[in-house]
Amino acid sequence: MSVEENKRIACELVQGLDSDHGDAAFDLLHESALWTVMAHADSFPVSGSMSKAEFVEHIKRFRQAIPSGIRITVTGVTAEAARVAVEAESTATLPNGRILNQFYHFLFEIEDGTVRKAREYIDTAHGIAVHSG
Numbered sequence: 715m716s717v718e719e720n721k722r723i724a725c726e727l728v729q730g731l732d733s734d735h736g737d738a739a740f741d742l743l744h745e746s747a748l749w750t751v752m753a754h755a756d757s758f759p760v761s762g763s764m765s766k767a768e769f770v771e772h773i774k775r776f777r778q779a780i781p782s783g784i785r786i787t788v789t790g791v792t793a794e795a796a797r798v799a800v801e802a803e804s805t806a807t808l809p810n811g812r813i814l815n816q817f818y819h820f821l822f823e824i825e826d827g828t829v830r831k832a833r834e835y836i837d838t839a840h841g842i843a844v845h846s847g
Contacts, residue, residue: 715796715824715826715827717793717794717795719827720793720795720796720798720822720824721791721793721798723742723798723822723824723827723828723829724791724793724798724800724820724822724824724829725788725791725800726739726742727739727742727743727822727829728786728788728800728802728818728820729786729787729788730742731773731786732783732784732785732786732804733777733780733783733784733785734783734785737770737774740766740770740773742828742829743766743769743770743828743829743832744766744825744828744829744830745766746765746766746830747765747766747769747828747829747830747831747832748763748764748765748830748831748832749763749764749765749766749768749769749832749834750762750763750764750831750832750833750834751764751834751836752833752834752835753836753838757838757842758838758841758842760772760841779809780806780807780808780809780814781809782806782807783806784804784805784806784814785804785805785806786802786803786804787802787803787804788800788801788802789801789802789803796823796824796825797821797822797823797824798821798822798824799819799820799821799822800818800819800820800822801817801818801819801820802817802818802820803815803816803817803818804816804818808844808845810844810845812844812845813844814840814841814844814845815840816836816837816840816841817836817837817840818834818835818836819834819835819836820832820833820834820835821833821835
C-alpha cells in the first residue's frame with residue numbers, strides 16, 4: 715500500500731469512530747488488530763490493550779452513553795511507510811451536561827489495507843474531569 719493509501723485508511727478509521735458514521739470504520743481493523751489506550755490502569759479506567767471485538771464493543775457502549783452524539787475531526791496526519799500518526803479532536807455534550815473536548819494522537823500500523831495495531835494517546839485528566847459528577 716502507498717503512504718497516501720495508508721493515510722486515507724487511518725483518517726477514515728478515526729473519522730468513522732464518531733456518531734454519524736455507523737460501524738463501517740470497524741472493517742478497517744484487521745481481525746487480529748490490537749488497540750491500546752496508552753494510559754495507566756490505576757489512573758484511567760479505559761487503558762491497556764483491546765482486541766478488535768473488545769474495541770468495537772467499547773466504542774458502541776461509548777456512543778450509546780452520549781445520546782447527543784460525538785463528533786471527531788482529524789486535525790493532522792503524518793505518515794512514513796506503514797506507520798500513520800493522526801491528530802484529532804472530539805466534541806460532545808455528556809449526559810451530565812459537561813462538554814467533552816478531547817484531543818487525541820493515534821499511531822497506526824497498517825498492513826495490506828487494514829490496521830494491525832493502534833495506539834491511542836488522550837488527555838486522561840480531561841476525560842476524568844468531564845465524566846465525574
